[in-house]
Amino acid sequence: MKLYNIKENDEQVSFSQAVRQGLGRNQGLFFPSELPKFDNIDALLEEEFIPRSAKILSALIGDELPEEKVAEMVNQAFQFPAPLNKVKDHTYALELFHGPTLAFKDFGGRFMAQSLAAVSDGGKITILTATSGDTGAAVAHAFYGMENIQVVILYPKGKISPLQEKLFCTLGKNIHTVAINSDFDACQSLVKQAFDDQTLRSEVGLNSANSINISRLMAQICYYFEAAAQLSKEERENLVVSVPSGNFGNLTAGLLAKALGLPVKRFIASTNVNDTVPRYLETGEWAPKPTIATTSNAMDVSQPNNWPRIEELSGIKQWGLETLGKGAVTDEQSAASVRELHALGYLCEPHGAIAYRVLNEQLQPGETGLFLCTAHPAKFKDVVDDILGSDIELPGPLAKHAEMALLSQEMDDDFEALKKVLRAVQS
Numbered sequence: 337m338k339l340y341n342i343k344e345n346d347e348q349v350s351f352s353q354a355v356r357q358g359l360g361r362n363q364g365l366f367f368p369s370e371l372p373k374f375d376n377i378d379a380l381l382e383e384e385f386i387p388r389s390a391k392i393l394s395a396l397i398g399d400e401l402p403e404e405k406v407a408e409m410v411n412q413a414f415q416f417p418a419p420l421n422k423v424k425d426h427t428y429a430l431e432l433f434h435g436p437t438l439a440f441k442d443f444g445g446r447f448m449a450q451s452l453a454a455v456s457d458g459g460k461i462t463i464l465t466a467t468s469g470d471t472g473a474a475v476a477h478a479f480y481g482m483e484n485i486q487v488v489i490l491y492p493k494g495k496i497s498p499l500q501e502k503l504f505c506t507l508g509k510n511i512h513t514v515a516i517n518s519d520f521d522a523c524q525s526l527v528k529q530a531f532d533d534q535t536l537r538s539e540v541g542l543n544s545a546n547s548i549n550i551s552r553l554m555a556q557i558c559y560y561f562e563a564a565a566q567l568s569k570e571e572r573e574n575l576v577v578s579v580p581s582g583n584f585g586n587l588t589a590g591l592l593a594k595a596l597g598l599p600v601k602r603f604i605a606s607t608n609v610n611d612t613v614p615r616y617l618e619t620g621e622w623a624p625k626p627t628i629a630t631t632s633n634a635m636d637v638s639q640p641n642n643w644p645r646i647e648e649l650s651g652i653k654q655w656g657l658e659t660l661g662k663g664a665v666t667d668e669q670s671a672a673s674v675r676e677l678h679a680l681g682y683l684c685e686p687h688g689a690i691a692y693r694v695l696n697e698q699l700q701p702g703e704t705g706l707f708l709c710t711a712h713p714a715k716f717k718d719v720v721d722d723i724l725g726s727d728i729e730l731p732g733p734l735a736k737h738a739e740m741a742l743l744s745q746e747m748d749d750d751f752e753a754l755k756k757v758l759r760a761v762q763s
């Protein structure tokens with residue numbers, strides 16, 4: 337697989353390099369130089385999720401990794417389903433929250449972990465990341481138990497929810513969690529200092545495993561195929577897919593699936609009031625505003641970092657950005673949609689409800705609509721209970737972790753102390 341840097345096109349890398357580096361020069365994103373095209377989509381959709389996903393990812397990665405190796409990685413990463421749930425005529429929820437941290441990020445995170453292990457040269461790897469809650473859990477669970485990879489996660493002590501803390505600070509083994517006596521910005525700044533320290537960086541093999549990594553997007557392509565595979569041939573002729581978007585990685589993956597040959601009539605970019613992209617699609621002007629806190633907080637992003645990839649792909653395919661549907665939803669509207677779905681017999685949290693709402697407004701007769709449910713309702717229990725007056729139950733994995741002991745160590749906002757921690761986990 338060959339990829340190039342969108343900002344500095346002369347920088348060309350392999351899959352291995354792109355996975356290890358994350359970002360290119362000048363903070364440029366990597367993008368595939370060539371995209372394979374599947375001719376017989378119907379036959380591909382006949383296959384089961386795991387073998388089909390292995391085929392798709394192997395076609396993308398090419399001869400850099402043997403097909404059997406890719407199949408093994410997929411098998412390790414995708415140990416949970418992505419089922420469709422019909423909420424009413426012509427409208428389906430694609431449930432992406434059946435992984436260990438109950439959000440779609442498990443697919444990308446786990447495949448990235450497998451990819452990093454597969455392309456490592458046997459040297460030390462230390463994943464260092466700061467979290468204000470959810471990314472920490474996805475990273476911790478994705479790398480949990482992997483040999484030769486140590487994970488250090490910093491978070492602000494007392495500033496994440498107790499349940500979030502329990503979800504990733506109870507694992508042990510190669511997952512090291514550090515509660516910093518300060519705020520999230522201090523955690524991020526410590527991480528940055530570590531990456532700026534070249535000596536430390538090579539000594540412990542620092543890697544950020546961040547959300548911009550191409551291996552994540554590649555994994556996410558697979559569940560769009562899995563969704564189509566669960567529809568009848570007629571239903572998938574006129575398929576419209578609504579994606580609740582923050583950094584726009586999920587939508588990028590959907591568009592890549594279309595580029596590989598998946599028949600999708602139209603995608604819809606659905607956001608909360610952090611609507612930089614819908615406004616841009618309307619006016620042609622890129623004008624981010626300060627980020628606003630909403631009940632769909634995983635989408636509180638005003639400068640979506642994957643957007644350049646969507647521009648790049650649309651340019652290559654000459655799709656025209658005007659073909660992309662769009663819509664922005666307020667907290668009141670998303671709450672109304674959570675209630676509407678509940679009345680239809682479907683429990684949904686605000687991120688998924690936003691995608692449902694915009695889909696519902698824009699679906700035309702003869703079309704089949706699909707909205708992505710990116711998180712389990714229990715993950716946003718407070719908001720959902722508040723909207724519905726309910727007391728929803730925690731699913732097994734969350735309930736289990738809530739009972740376990742915290743294993744975090746405490747640390748002051750002190751770079752020298754962080755260095756000690758990083759050296760200790762690698763000795």
Ligand SMILES: *Cc1c(COP(=O)(O)O)cnc(C)c1O
Nearest residue numbers: 581582583584585586634710711
């Ligand atoms: C991360 C996240 C999103 C946004 O996905 P992007 O790929 O960043 O657009 C939506 N919903 C949930 C629950 C998330 O965790």
